[in-house]
Amino acid sequence: MENPAASLESRKTAARAWFEDLALRIIAAFEALEAEADPALYKGEAGRFVRTPWRRALSADGQDQGGGVMGLMRGRLFEKVGVHVSTVHGAFPPDFARQVKGAGEDPRFWASGISLIAHMANPHIPAVHMNSRMIVTTESWFGGGADLNPTLDAQRDQAHADARDFHARMKAACDSADAGWHAKYKKWADEYFFLPHRNEHRGVGGIFYDHHDSGDWDKDFAFTREVGLAFLDIYPRIVRRHWTERWSQADRAEQAKWRGRYVEFNLLYDRGTTFGLKTGGNVESILSSMPPIAEWR
Numbered sequence: 001m002e003n004p005a006a007s008l009e010s011r012k013t014a015a016r017a018w019f020e021d022l023a024l025r026i027i028a029a030f031e032a033l034e035a036e037a038d039p040a041l042y043k044g045e046a047g048r049f050v051r052t053p054w055r056r057a058l059s060a061d062g063q064d065q066g067g068g069v070m071g072l073m074r075g076r077l078f079e080k081v082g083v084h085v086s087t088v089h090g091a092f093p094p095d096f097a098r099q100v101k102g103a104g105e106d107p108r109f110w111a112s113g114i115s116l117i118a119h120m121a122n123p124h125i126p127a128v129h130m131n132s133r134m135i136v137t138t139e140s141w142f143g144g145g146a147d148l149n150p151t152l153d154a155q156r157d158q159a160h161a162d163a164r165d166f167h168a169r170m171k172a173a174c175d176s177a178d179a180g181w182h183a184k185y186k187k188w189a190d191e192y193f194f195l196p197h198r199n200e201h202r203g204v205g206g207i208f209y210d211h212h213d214s215g216d217w218d219k220d221f222a223f224t225r226e227v228g229l230a231f232l233d234i235y236p237r238i239v240r241r242h243w244t245e246r247w248s249q250a251d252r253a254e255q256a257k258w259r260g261r262y263v264e265f266n267l268l269y270d271r272g273t274t275f276g277l278k279t280g281g282n283v284e285s286i287l288s289s290m291p292p293i294a295e296w297r
Contacts (some may be wrong), residue, residue, distance in 0.1 A: 045077025070285035102137035149203030151255035
């Protein structure tokens, strides 16, 4: 008979290994794009990721509580991009534990995941966000998603080719597991990536899911992997679609405006930001999602 505790540990090990492997694949793909970009349009040396390990503070009784690796590149094509992985464990603060599924009576948790945000030098190339994670309390589940964030008004339309292709690739990832999941998780993204104080979306959406537990862990893990692979496939294609397009100072100003909206969302509404700060995550990696330049007018 299978040992449930041993089975959970093997699942945690498999999920962590996948998130770390995916991060390395994305880093390699992004560095390749950075190196290939036309030096006549993108001046200076090609950037490279700097990967910085970090650890959570020890618990009150001196126990290790995990950590992660912050990966950050400031380049010529990728103005600022972060690809971070972490695996942390411990106990939620009492006030936060009551807000987390399965932690109300027992605040202990384990969480592993990848988080990514890319802010591009060229305003014609949309910014993008992707993350996926596995969380264990007295229950366990997957969460994550990906969304595209154009920084020019003309591209902020569901009919635009970038939006259509991004949604189609996310749909294929969902359909690989269950034909009903894409409609559900696209709708959730439309509702989640929204700034109510401005009555506008921060981008053109994608998918968003949390507390994902279908009862078949292998199916859910396969779905999580497909989301990561879908992102790795579609975003470099969107970058290549636009990377020869020239831009004006007016385009950069428009980009800075929409970057400001991204800041507002992440600081006011983003669950990942709250989770990271409440669980003693690395502040530098959590806030690396902030764009290098933004404007409010």
